[in-house]
Amino acid sequence: MQATKASSIHLPRLNPVALITLAAAVLIGAPVAIAIFTGVIGGGGDAWMHIVSTQLAGYTLTTLGVIALTATFILLFAVPTAWFVSLNEFPGRGIFEWALILPLAAPGYVLAYAWADVADVAGPIQSAFRDVTGLSARDYWFPTVYSIPGLSFVMASALFPYAYLTARAAFSNLSLCTMEAARSLGASPRRLFLQVALPAARPAIFAGLALALMETAADYGAASYLGVQTLSVGIFRAWHSFSEPAVAARLAVLLILIAFGLQFIERVSRGRGGIQQTATRWRTPRRRPLGRAAGWAVTLGCALVLTLSFIIPVTRLIWVSVETGIGQGQIVRPFFNSLVLALAGSAAAFVLALAITVGARQNRFSQFIGRFAAGAGYAAPGIVLALGALFILSWTGFSVAGPAALIFLVWIYASRFTAAGAEPLSAAFSRAPASLGNAARSLGASRLQRLTRVDLPVAMSGASAAAIILFVETLKELPATLMLRPFNWDTLAVQAFAYASDERLAAATLPSLLITAAGLGPVVLLSLQLTRAGQSRAAG
Amino acid sequence: MKHFASVGLAALLVACSGSDDAAGANDSSPAANEEIAGADDTPAVEPGSDGTLNIYSARHYDSDKAMYDAFSDETGIRVRYREAGANQLLETMRAEGENSPADLIIASDAGALWRFTDAGLTQALPQGEFETRIPERLLEPGRQWVGLARRVRGVAYDPERISADQVDQWQDLADPALEGEICVRSSTNIYNLSLMAEMVEKWGAEAAQHWADGVVANMARSPQGGDTDQVEAVAAGLCSVAITNHYYWVRMLQSGSDSAREAADATEISFPSFGDGEGIHVNITGVALAANAQNRDEAIQFIEFLLSPEGQQRLVSETKEIPVIEGVSWPDGLDAIPDFEDSETPLDTFGERQAEAQRIYDEAGWN
Numbered sequence A: 001m002q003a004t005k006a007s008s009i010h011l012p013r014l015n016p017v018a019l020i021t022l023a024a025a026v027l028i029g030a031p032v033a034i035a036i037f038t039g040v041i042g043g044g045g046d047a048w049m050h051i052v053s054t055q056l057a058g059y060t061l062t063t064l065g066v067i068a069l070t071a072t073f074i075l076l077f078a079v080p081t082a083w084f085v086s087l088n089e090f091p092g093r094g095i096f097e098w099a100l101i102l103p104l105a106a107p108g109y110v111l112a113y114a115w116a117d118v119a120d121v122a123g124p125i126q127s128a129f130r131d132v133t134g135l136s137a138r139d140y141w142f143p144t145v146y147s148i149p150g151l152s153f154v155m156a157s158a159l160f161p162y163a164y165l166t167a168r169a170a171f172s173n174l175s176l177c178t179m180e181a182a183r184s185l186g187a188s189p190r191r192l193f194l195q196v197a198l199p200a201a202r203p204a205i206f207a208g209l210a211l212a213l214m215e216t217a218a219d220y221g222a223a224s225y226l227g228v229q230t231l232s233v234g235i236f237r238a239w240h241s242f243s244e245p246a247v248a249a250r251l252a253v254l255l256i257l258i259a260f261g262l263q264f265i266e267r268v269s270r271g272r273g274g275i276q277q278t279a280t281r282w283r284t285p286r287r288r289p290l291g292r293a294a295g296w297a298v299t300l301g302c303a304l305v306l307t308l309s310f311i312i313p314v315t316r317l318i319w320v321s322v323e324t325g326i327g328q329g330q331i332v333r334p335f336f337n338s339l340v341l342a343l344a345g346s347a348a349a350f351v352l353a354l355a356i357t358v359g360a361r362q363n364r365f366s367q368f369i370g371r372f373a374a375g376a377g378y379a380a381p382g383i384v385l386a387l388g389a390l391f392i393l394s395w396t397g398f399s400v401a402g403p404a405a406l407i408f409l410v411w412i413y414a415s416r417f418t419a420a421g422a423e424p425l426s427a428a429f430s431r432a433p434a435s436l437g438n439a440a441r442s443l444g445a446s447r448l449q450r451l452t453r454v455d456l457p458v459a460m461s462g463a464s465a466a467a468i469i470l471f472v473e474t475l476k477e478l479p480a481t482l483m484l485r486p487f488n489w490d491t492l493a494v495q496a497f498a499y500a501s502d503e504r505l506a507a508a509t510l511p512s513l514l515i516t517a518a519g520l521g522p523v524v525l526l527s528l529q530l531t532r533a534g535q536s537r538a539a540g
Numbered sequence B: 001m002k003h004f005a006s007v008g009l010a011a012l013l014v015a016c017s018g019s020d021d022a023a024g025a026n027d028s029s030p031a032a033n034e035e036i037a038g039a040d041d042t043p044a045v046e047p048g049s050d051g052t053l054n055i056y057s058a059r060h061y062d063s064d065k066a067m068y069d070a071f072s073d074e075t076g077i078r079v080r081y082r083e084a085g086a087n088q089l090l091e092t093m094r095a096e097g098e099n100s101p102a103d104l105i106i107a108s109d110a111g112a113l114w115r116f117t118d119a120g121l122t123q124a125l126p127q128g129e130f131e132t133r134i135p136e137r138l139l140e141p142g143r144q145w146v147g148l149a150r151r152v153r154g155v156a157y158d159p160e161r162i163s164a165d166q167v168d169q170w171q172d173l174a175d176p177a178l179e180g181e182i183c184v185r186s187s188t189n190i191y192n193l194s195l196m197a198e199m200v201e202k203w204g205a206e207a208a209q210h211w212a213d214g215v216v217a218n219m220a221r222s223p224q225g226g227d228t229d230q231v232e233a234v235a236a237g238l239c240s241v242a243i244t245n246h247y248y249w250v251r252m253l254q255s256g257s258d259s260a261r262e263a264a265d266a267t268e269i270s271f272p273s274f275g276d277g278e279g280i281h282v283n284i285t286g287v288a289l290a291a292n293a294q295n296r297d298e299a300i301q302f303i304e305f306l307l308s309p310e311g312q313q314r315l316v317s318e319t320k321e322i323p324v325i326e327g328v329s330w331p332d333g334l335d336a337i338p339d340f341e342d343s344e345t346p347l348d349t350f351g352e353r354q355a356e357a358q359r360i361y362d363e364a365g366w367n
Helices: A016-042 A045-054 A056-087 A093-099 A108-119 A124-133 A148-172 A176-182 A189-218 A220-225 A231-240 A245-270 A290-326 A334-361 A364-379 A382-396 A402-431 A435-443 A447-476 A481-483 A491-500 A505-537 B002-016 B022-031 B062-075 B085-101 B111-117 B170-174 B191-204 B206-218 B227-235 B248-251 B257-267 B295-304 B309-319 B354-365
Strands: B052-057 B077-085 B103-107 B143-155 B241-245 B268-270 B280-289
Touching: A016 A245, A016 A334, A016 A364, A016 A382, A016 A402, A016 B280, A045 A056, A045 A231, A045 A245, A045 B103, A045 B191, A045 B354, A056 A093, A056 A148, A056 A189, A056 A231, A056 A245, A056 A290, A056 A402, A093 A505, A108 A124, A108 A290, A108 A491, A108 A505, A108 B241, A124 B295, A148 A189, A148 A220, A148 B248, A176 B022, A189 A231, A189 A245, A189 A402, A220 A491, A220 B143, A231 A334, A231 A382, A245 A364, A245 A481, A290 A505, A290 B248, A334 A364, A334 A402, A334 A447, A334 A505, A364 A402, A364 B268, A382 A402, A382 A481, A382 B077, A402 A447, A402 A481, A447 A505, A447 B077, A447 B206, A481 A491, A481 B002, A481 B085, A505 B002, A505 B111, B052 B085, B052 B295, B062 B295, B077 B170, B085 B103, B085 B111, B103 B111, B111 B143, B111 B191, B111 B280, B143 B248, B170 B206, B170 B248, B191 B241, B191 B354, B206 B354, B227 B241, B227 B248, B227 B257, B241 B248, B248 B257, B257 B309, B280 B295, B295 B309
Parallel strands: B052 B077, B052 B103
Antiparallel strands: B103 B280, B143 B241, B143 B268, B143 B280
């Protein structure tokens, strides 16, 4: 967040922390670097020329369109709800405060299956509409979910909690002094929001938004199911129809460039200086009750966001599952497999995220290398990382079986998701006042002592948030799991995708619901923890 | 202390990244030890072998797992499976090279099987009893794979708006008379690619391109969803003709969902030909023996099982595919499909012409 004092961008001193960071960065970056390297030297021949001349512009524009529209939806869903939940009292506030994080538990592809089923021409909404009006499907226009806006809506539904979380944290952390000062100067609530709170919260909101948008750009499951030709889908197509993994890797370079663009915008939006907090009176400003009408209007707005993003799709899946009486398939083993893989994957990603976050505090070189590697991994679709892992496999001469497969898979999870853990971790670390670290140093504490006795305790809440986010992300991961899991190791995500891609939506509902259920526990935990943290700050 | 542990773990992870692979090597060795020498031309080994069979399958049906269990119960051979898309499996095998534990490859498309062969990942099947039971066309000329079940691409249509003779040849779908009437999924889908591959083979690239252009002009909406969604769109009145594989339609007929069943009931299915006397487009689910299969005897034993009456019934019970051997009763619901005659196009063509098929679709703007 803040400008690092050690500005030695030239050769870093090779202290142990820097070495660990460097090693972590190599571990995170290797699969994507190898996939891209192979793509660039591998060439693409006719298939590459064909894609460049007929598809590339379309893929790129579609991806940019989806990103722009998803960003709009996310901001609409996340910022107003976070604002009202943090600073106002209205009916149901206590519920919305944590419930608005729930969509994080549902993977984008699951929401896509559900919305496609609900909103399609044969779905319940349009069927009811035709029954009531007597019109035929050709006589009216209805927005289709199989479109750029449809995909954007689905991705925003699944990912807006990232921005909601960061926005809520920022609004809750607004300096009481600043808010009271603005209020005492007669600022209206609207001005308070637009001219005081929003500018202060902008970097945090953008950080959440950037994560969500990188995830959107790399999404394959929802985009391919909804038939939107994004770069990610194009990567799969290059590989699938033209048998050209090298061309797929080339397309991935473009995707990664777009993601770095997003990251760059996010960094620039933070400004160069950042804010180092000195005031000790950091507490949640007292929540203002809204008027009766305004209060209920806000309740309605929050309920609408929650209903559209989570309640409707999940209820539909439950309905389909009950209606068709599906549930006899093997589900216990995949559930268990999913939990084991998610635990292992998130643990590895957490350790790497910690390594690069700690390293980032050492010097700019470590910061740059760590962030660059994590960003590249996060921006690359799982398919590309899995291809990278396969390239490594082919050099080393091992097979995708047993412990080797597990280790490769956990490695890919870590490579893919470390950035999602590093962001909350670095935010948490930056909350530790520099004065505290300086005081510890003046008392003769070693670097390690400062880390374990000062920084980590302060960063504990952020660290658990990072761990939970990593767990949920890993639980939902699909393409790499599909390619690298060991024999007889189906996960819920693999099952859900396999059924849905074979058009057995009814059979796909149970694993889909179970992924959501398995993610709900941690997400509720995260939500409660953040709420409690807010309350204790408010009380303190 | 906990914090020390996590930092220590990071260091350990870094340090161990090189030695991870050694563990993998050990794991793959049990399969490697199963090597059976001189298995060439041996039809089957005696039941009761305690070997293991490693299957890479592009299918994912609960009935497949039940089938593996039945085979294990019958023979004592342990079955291990990896299920993923055909492309994922192919890349995995390519990367594993000679160390691949795969013994058998099962894929739901002849084009996909061809790609495994083209990549050098299959080997010729030894002679076996199975070939006396199947039509000659289903055994690849080089014996690189054998068909296990048939799957037909056809059209479901609204009988109130369209007559059967308007959709009895694929050429009809490009007729301007059907403007705004066709619903179909993306061209990236393997079923559309294989269909186009056969068109190129039968009619030549130019006529096939003309057909794709015509169908795109007749589409009621841009390609989206799966085959089932197209049939539902016909039932909802959005279009009158949906391109679909037969088993999606049959599964809808028997679905637990009222709306799916009603949609199939409201439509008829037709299997268009490529022209008079040219037959219809029939694809397969097939199986190939992996190039480096370590458990050949077990693999052949499993193929024999798949092409036995019991294996056939298990294979198609849930999928609603069509059995390939005579005398096996067809799964429930298949009495609703019309009689058909397979075209004579060699099935390898579906793979050989796949990239060309995608190019033609791309040129036509069929996303």
